[in-house]
Amino acid sequence: xxxxxxxLKPPHETRTRILDxxxxxxxxxxxxxxxxxxxxxxxxxxxxxxxxxxxxxDALIEAVFRRRLDPMNAERIVALDRLEKSAGGTPLAPAExxxxxxxxxxxxxxxxxxxxRNFIRxxxxxxxxxxxxxxxxxxxxxAPVMERYKAAFAxxxxxxxxxxxxxxxxxxxxxxxYTLAATDTVQLIAGCKPEDRYDxxxxxxxxxxxxxxxxxxxLGVQSTVRKAA
Amino acid sequence: xxxxxxxLKPPHETRTRILDxxxxxxxxxxxxxxxxxxxxxxxxxxxxxxxxxxxxxDALIEAVFRRRLDPMNAERIVALDRLEKSAGGTPLAPAExxxxxxxxxxxxxxxxxxxxRNFIRxxxxxxxxxxxxxxxxxxxxxAPVMERYKAAFAxxxxxxxxxxxxxxxxxxxxxxxYTLAATDTVQLIAGCKPEDRYDxxxxxxxxxxxxxxxxxxxLGVQSTVRKAA
DNA sequence: CACCGAGTAAAACGAACGTTTGAATTGTAC
DNA sequence: GTACAATTCAAACGTTCGTTTTACTCGGTG
Numbered sequence: 437x438x439x440x441x442x443x444l445k446p447p448h449e450t451r452t453r454i455l456d457x458x459x460x461x462x463x464x465x466x467x468x469x470x471x472x473x474x475x476x477x478x479x480x481x482x483x484x485x486x487x488x489x490x491x492x493x494d495a496l497i498e499a500v501f502r503r504r505l506d507p508m509n510a511e512r513i514v515a516l517d518r519l520e521k522s523a524g525g526t527p528l529a530p531a532e533x534x535x536x537x538x539x540x541x542x543x544x545x546x547x548x549x550x551x552x553r554n555f556i557r558x559x560x561x562x563x564x565x566x567x568x569x570x571x572x573x574x575x576x577x578x579a580p581v582m583e584r585y586k587a588a589f590a591x592x593x594x595x596x597x598x599x600x601x602x603x604x605x606x607x608x609x610x611x612x613x614y615t616l617a618a619t620d621t622v623q624l625i626a627g628c629k630p631e632d633r634y635d636x637x638x639x640x641x642x643x644x645x646x647x648x649x650x651x652x653x654x655l656g657v658q659s660t661v662r663k664a665a
Numbered sequence: 666x667x668x669x670x671x672x673l674k675p676p677h678e679t680r681t682r683i684l685d686x687x688x689x690x691x692x693x694x695x696x697x698x699x700x701x702x703x704x705x706x707x708x709x710x711x712x713x714x715x716x717x718x719x720x721x722x723d724a725l726i727e728a729v730f731r732r733r734l735d736p737m738n739a740e741r742i743v744a745l746d747r748l749e750k751s752a753g754g755t756p757l758a759p760a761e762x763x764x765x766x767x768x769x770x771x772x773x774x775x776x777x778x779x780x781x782r783n784f785i786r787x788x789x790x791x792x793x794x795x796x797x798x799x800x801x802x803x804x805x806x807x808a809p810v811m812e813r814y815k816a817a818f819a820x821x822x823x824x825x826x827x828x829x830x831x832x833x834x835x836x837x838x839x840x841x842x843y844t845l846a847a848t849d850t851v852q853l854i855a856g857c858k859p860e861d862r863y864d865x866x867x868x869x870x871x872x873x874x875x876x877x878x879x880x881x882x883x884l885g886v887q888s889t890v891r892k893a894a
Numbered sequence: 895c896a897c898c899g900a901g902t903a904a905a906a907c908g909a910a911c912g913t914t915t916g917a918a919t920t921g922t923a924c
Numbered sequence: 925g926t927a928c929a930a931t932t933c934a935a936a937c938g939t940t941c942g943t944t945t946t947a948c949t950c951g952g953t954g
Binding site: 603652655 | 693
């Protein structure tokens with residue numbers, strides 16, 4: 437009886453309302469700028485609810501990230517596993533690996549209820565966040581998927597020096613997170629229609645073309661410079 | 666007499682001390698996280714000095730940006746002017762334009778007193794800052810140089826559709842700002858020696874190779890898709 | 895019915911925030 | 925030396941922050 441009632445009525449409705457409101461307000465105002473009173477008012481819950489359900493504001497921030505990022509990164513690893521499985525022993529094309537990583541992010545910006553889109557933008561902000569706990573959390577959550585994809589790229593590009601690969605992955609990661617986070621800069625460069633801003637399919641094509649070309653760019657003189665030094 | 670004394674003793678020493686301290690602390694803790702008491706303590710000045718010399722904390726933030734960004738963007742435009750002058754009527758190579766833009770940023774990260782490096786990292790943070798006044802300020806300061814470089818790229822790449830160019834510039838801008846701002850993510854991808862992290866010459870080569878390839882990437886199917894739609 | 899634990903509610907906590915005040919201090923001109 | 929403006933200083937302003945406390949409202953159990 438208890439079981440069925442729990443199943444009918446969401447077990448943590450207040451928690452979910454807080455997480456949803458926080459996702460949006462953290463994105464709009466930042467972590468420090470979004471106060472507890474603002475969050476709880478938007479969520480329609482009491483001020484004390486955050487501390488009751490999460491313990492503290494910092495714990496709430498972590499919960500906001502984990503709710504989306506844990507499944508996302510798990511999905512990324514599964515996608516790469518599937519890719520390598522179906523390829524047998526043959527090396528993967530770099531563009532395939534790029535798309536596998538991209539698609540998880542891009543799927544979220546098409547979230548009809550906007551929660552996913554908010555989170556993606558929030559995530560882009562988090563990389564440049566000065567707060568050390570947040571940086572540490574992001575790094576910790578991303579470490580396994582980073583290692584996994586780095587290995588896949590290394591196998592796909594056996595001729596690219598390891599150090600060079602690390603930098604190009606850094607560039608790629610930056611392009612992706614910035615593109616999704618800094619929504620207004622496109623309008624700054626040119627009056628861009630916001631309607632195709634979030635066309636995930638089109639954005640995937642554009643990003644893949646750009647990133648693949650950058651990843652496969654011919655080695656400049658810098659490698660020789662380094663060898664000589 | 667007044668003139669010479671003013672020349673010997675810095676006219677706005679307190680102002681400069683505040684700007685230097687703010688640059689570093691805004692980068693470390695963010696704009697909201699760096700309190701007036703922290704800023705003034707680091708600068709070794711009285712708490713009221715900020716409001717006396719700048720008027721408010723927001724005005725201080727604007728002053729921090731303008732002190733570096735105004736000369737930087739002016740230098741970028743001059744560099745592009747020189748490039749086009751010396752090329753006569755012949756079209757510029759995309760890599761030349763990229764380097765002209767890059768070099769101004771990269772020169773700052775070699776600042777021996779670290780002030781410039783702090784500012785570059787601060788700038789990367791500002792693009793994803795949620796605060797509307799800051800976003801507006803950044804956009805306003807960057808608008809002329811953006812327009813100028815966009816026109817130069819359009820002339821250098823007459824076959825690239827305008828909308829496609831806007832996106833690729835957005836990607837490039839994202840790569841640059843993220844690369845310079847998110848210093849810890851490289852270490853996340855791989856244990857990277859921090860010593861060559863700020864080798865401006867090497868970084869210029871790597872970034873130029875990556876960005877040029879991305880900018881010149883072959884057009885995917887998306888343009889056909891768009892034409893059909 | 896009494897009882898209990900989970901959750902909600904309103905109010906208050908001390909600390910830290912940006913800003914302002916008014917007196918003290920400095921440097922310069924007459 | 926006196927006068928005057930510019931700057932520095934300690935102290936306090938009112939507000940807002942994250943958090944805690946205390947009382948209250950329930951549904952389920954014995």
